Amino acid sequence: xxxxxxxxxxxxxxxxxxxxxxxxxxxxxxxxxxxxxxxxxxxxxxxxxxxxxxxxxxxxxxxxxxxxxxxxxxxxxxxxxxxxxxxxxxxxxxxxxxxxxxxxxx
Amino acid sequence: xxxxxxxxxxxxxxxxxxxxxxxxxxxxxxxxxxxxxxxxxxxxxxxxxxxxxxxxxxxxxxxxxxxxxxxxxxxxxxxxxxxxxxxxxxxxxxxxxxxxxxxxxxxxxxxxxxxxxxx
Numbered sequence: 001x002x003x004x005x006x007x008x009x010x011x012x013x014x015x016x017x018x019x020x021x022x023x024x025x026x027x028x029x030x031x032x033x034x035x036x037x038x039x040x041x042x043x044x045x046x047x048x049x050x051x052x053x054x055x056x057x058x059x060x061x062x063x064x065x066x067x068x069x070x071x072x073x074x075x076x077x078x079x080x081x082x083x084x085x086x087x088x089x090x091x092x093x094x095x096x097x098x099x100x101x102x103x104x105x106x
Numbered sequence: 107x108x109x110x111x112x113x114x115x116x117x118x119x120x121x122x123x124x125x126x127x128x129x130x131x132x133x134x135x136x137x138x139x140x141x142x143x144x145x146x147x148x149x150x151x152x153x154x155x156x157x158x159x160x161x162x163x164x165x166x167x168x169x170x171x172x173x174x175x176x177x178x179x180x181x182x183x184x185x186x187x188x189x190x191x192x193x194x195x196x197x198x199x200x201x202x203x204x205x206x207x208x209x210x211x212x213x214x215x216x217x218x219x220x221x222x223x224x225x
Contacts, residue, residue, distance in 0.1 A: 004150075033211035042201055042215035043151075054213065086151060090209050094167040095141075097151035 002026050004087050004098035013106045017075035020101045022087035024068045031091035032070045034063055037100070038083045046085075047072060079105055108132040110140075110202050110216035117222045118192055125188040126219045128202030135183040136160035138204045141212060142176065142187045146198045156205070157185060192223045 003025040012018045022032065030050040035043035045054040047063035050070060062073045074081055084100040113127040128140060141156040155166035157176040164176050173196075175188045185202055200219050203212035 031209055035212075042218055043212075044215070045211055045213050048211040048213075054211075088151070088211065090211065094169075095153040097153070099148075099150040 001094060002028060002089055002092045002096050004089060004096055006085075006087060006098040006101045008099070009102045009104065011104045011106050012077050014079055015076045017073065018077050018103065020072040020074075020085050020103070022065075022070045022072070022098050024070075024089055026092065027067050028089040028091040030066050031089055032063075032065065033088045033090065034061075034072045035086045035088065036081075036083045037086065043086060074103075077103075077105065081105070108204070108214045110204060110214055112200075112202060112216040112219045115220040115222070117224065120193055120223055120225055122192050122223075123188060123190040124192065124221055125186055126200060126221070128185040128187075128216050130183045130185070130204070133204075135178075136180065138206055139208075140176075140178070140185040141203050141205055142174065143201045143203055143212070144198045145201065145218070154187070154200075159183075159185065189221065192221075194223050197221060197223045 005023045032050050034047040036046050037043040046057050046061050051063045064071050082105050084102045086100045087098040109131045111129045116124045118124050136159045139156045139158050142154040144152040154170045154174050157164045159178045177186045202216040204214045205212050
């Protein structure tokens with residue numbers, strides 16, 4: 001299976017820019033998607049196919065990358081962005097997810 | 107608006123089976139696949155499998171073949187997942203999620219069902 005590696009945690013101050021990385025163990029073309037999950041809630045789609053903003057998601061969120069290296073950027077970070085962010089690839093079978101990056105606000 | 111409403115929490119014993127549901131509303135049920143995803147604390151989400159409500163066709167993660175069985179009832183726009191031969195490692199939150207077709211992301215998720223397996 002394709003392993004997706006994310007850094008476990010980040011801490012930033014409101015107003016700053018943060019980049020969350022996701023590295024795949026093999027190429028996934030552009031089929032990398034990003035989700036936000038707050039405690040006790042279901043995941044919410046933010047970015048699909050590496051760089052496309054999902055409906056209703058603020059333009060503060062953006063995505064980039066292709067192949068094996070992908071990045072989710074939040075600029076500027078707001079207090080409400082405290083959450084865990086997951087990447088997911090849908091190019092190789094089975095679909096796999098990263099373990100998540102927990103974003104904390106200072 | 108699109109909603110996926112899942113059934114309530116389950117407490118079950120090792121060796122038993124459980125069937126959880128996911129009722130869809132706000133869209134044409136047969137136009138989107140339904141996937142099921144497992145989440146255990148501190149672990150990556152795991153894709154279990156998917157079903158096409160129109161055809162009933164299914165696809166499973168090899169890891170969950172024999173463990174999960176996916177079905178639908180088109181008349182009530184409801185998808186079901188049965189988990190069998192439960193062990194404590196099956197204790198998790200299980201989500202249903204919608205996707206338009208292969209390769210695309212899960213654009214709507216249910217609220218999740220906590221399944222606890224304990225003697």
